[in-house]
Amino acid sequence: MGAGRESGSLPRFAAREAGIVVAVQAVVLTLLSGRYGFHRDELYFVAAGRRPDWGYVDQPPITPWLARASTALFGETPTGLRVVATLLGMATVVVVTLIAREFGGGRGAQLFTAIATALSAYVLVVSHMLATNSADVLLWSLIAWSGLRLLRTGDGRWWLAVGAAAGLGMANKWLVLLLLSGLGVGVAVAGPRRVLRTWWLAAGIGIAAVLAAPVVLWQAAHDFPMLTVAGGISEDDGAENRLLFVPMQLVYLSPALVPVWIAGLVRPWREPGLRWARALAIAYPVVCVELLVLGGKPYYSVPLLLPLVALGAEPVLRWLGRGRTTRRVLTGAAAAVCVAVSVFTGLPVVPASALNGVLLAVNKEPGEQVGWPEFAGTVAGAWARIPATDRDTAVILAGNYGEAGAIERYGPGLGLPQPYSPHMSYADWGPPPDRLVGPVLLIGRFERDSPAAKLITACRPVARHHNAEGVDNDEDGVVLSLCSLTRPWSTAWPELRHFY
Structure with a gap:
């Protein structure tokens, strides 16, 4: 299948700006990585990493393997373990910035996207401590970027990258199937459907199958215990998850970013040059509906909001540029308040003795590190x-x-x-x-x-x-x-x- 619009027509990647953002991100996360202590899940990952296998009853093996590698290289301490979480967070910022470039975003839009990603509450949490979501948010972003490259250029070879990222995603967390189904529905409904008519699709599926096979076979040999765990989550917490689902979509990244990702949902329908990106705008509500039906946790869909932030960055910056100084000042003040809330709830910046109350009510994870x-x-x-x-x-x-x-x-x-x-x-x-x-x-x-x-x-x-x-x-x-x-x-x- 021939290529469509060449990548050379895109703006240059804002490497210097993105590099500064991830450098600051790395310094801040490293300085705070040992402030409290291990999270209970991290202690479990370290224990599982000592017993390497192709699977565990509640998760595939990628995160325990990463825990084993990080502690072997940097020491079995919270700081040593979290080196890998920091690296995953930095990589996520870079990939989401590349997604902004894919939509034609210039230096300003790319810088905005990099900062917004690095400072969002969800990314702060999963970049500070190692969780299955630390790798998951990067893998979802890689799938989104590769898929968008495929849709924009029509070059079927990008199916190989999609398949590789999906296979690794299956080896980390099976929620990636929701993302793939959402994007699949989006392409079927809004196109461009020509990307489905190529043998590269079969090759991508083959790569994903090869990478995921050991994990799936392990689960099958043990009667799919991960499905038992997922069923228990749905049974015990499903009603609460459904009740909180919509409100938590508004706060998990940051309330300040809600207008940005909403602009991202709308933009492909308003700009004819971005018709090829409509599948992404459809994928998010599809994944949300799937999670509501399954009773999944509200944060499961949050990684899909990051590409939408990248998509909405350009129109939001244009809107701010047309506004008066008062609009920009008020918007900046609101954003600063939201950033402060994200930092205080997502990172260990207060003494542990000050966690009780509002901070633990918003995010209980810091308490599990004490x-x-x-x-x-x-x-x-x-x-x-x-x-x-x-x-x-x-x-x-x-x-x-x-x-x-x-x-x-x-x-x-x-x-x-x-x-x-x-x-x-x-x-x-x-x-x-x-x-x-x-x-x-x-x-x-x-x-x-x-x-x-x-x-x-x-x-x-x-x-x-x-x-x-x-x-x-x-x-x-x-x-x-x-x-x-x-x-x-x-x-x-x-x-x-x-x-x-």
Whole structure:
């Protein structure tokens, strides 16, 4: 298939401006990367990275592999782990800036897009700490950029790039299927449909299939546990997710950027030269509808807003340029307030003791980065309550993967043994050997009528954890008890396992 409009007709890439933005981004993120501590998910990723596999019950392998690589190169500290998150955030800014160029955006529009991307609350959060979304937002942006290049030029070879990014996306988070379906519907409805009539499409699908095959086969061999986890999220949180979906679309990037991405939704329908980009404008509402039906979390669709910001940058700048000084001053003041809110909610810029209240209500993730070494110390104190003669056969049973990951990370320095947990993939890394018939140090509590409560019995509270900063997180106030096991671990473990 021949190329349409040549890339040479596009404005030059604003490399210097984008470079300055990502350089500042790197410095700020690096300086703040060790301010609090590991997030509970990060502790889980580090633990999973020590046990490399083609999959885990709640995620594909890319993020744990990245955690393993980053800690191996830069140290098993929050700062060392988060180097990879910072690099992913920087790459995202560059790719979204390239998307702005794809729409004909000049130096000003590209700079605006780079700054808006780097300072958006969502990007700040996933660039500060390593999450599955850290890679996901970059991969969605790469798919969008490659797909838009394909639609604009008509050069079918871009299907190879789309397929490679989609295959890597499947190895990180299967939500990429929503993006692909949304863009597919957009092309089918608005075109240009000629990009579907080429053998390069089959080649792209083949690349995606090859890259995703090991992950899909692992899930199939384990009865697709990721679908079980997703079903639980929908069942437990689906109603709340649907209720909050629209409001959260307005705040996850920044309220100041809402007019920009709305301008991006409208622009292809107003400018004949951008007819080829209408598929992107259709994809976003399609993905939103899919998530509302599935009960998915509101932030799942946010990566698709970044290309829309890039699309809306040019008309918004034109609007500001035509306005009076008062309009520009008021717009700048509103934007500054929104940036301040994004920074305060997305980055650890306040003391941990100041998190309670509004900040945690807006974003609870900073609270989950506080107090893990102290938590391990509380566990060590409770472990010392076990008679020395019984410790060789005793077991630490953590209620969730964050607790288990913290004990695994900090416990050896406190003389603690390997912890076990029936939560998520930690369940696959157990059970404890049947020879461990001594006391069970249980972290947390089971529901009174649950099967687990009949297997772990005679519990006697021996400690309650509180973090020194007084942060209201999931572990503050957790009870630690010494209990007894009624059946061998090998038979009890399947009934103890839980995914939520």
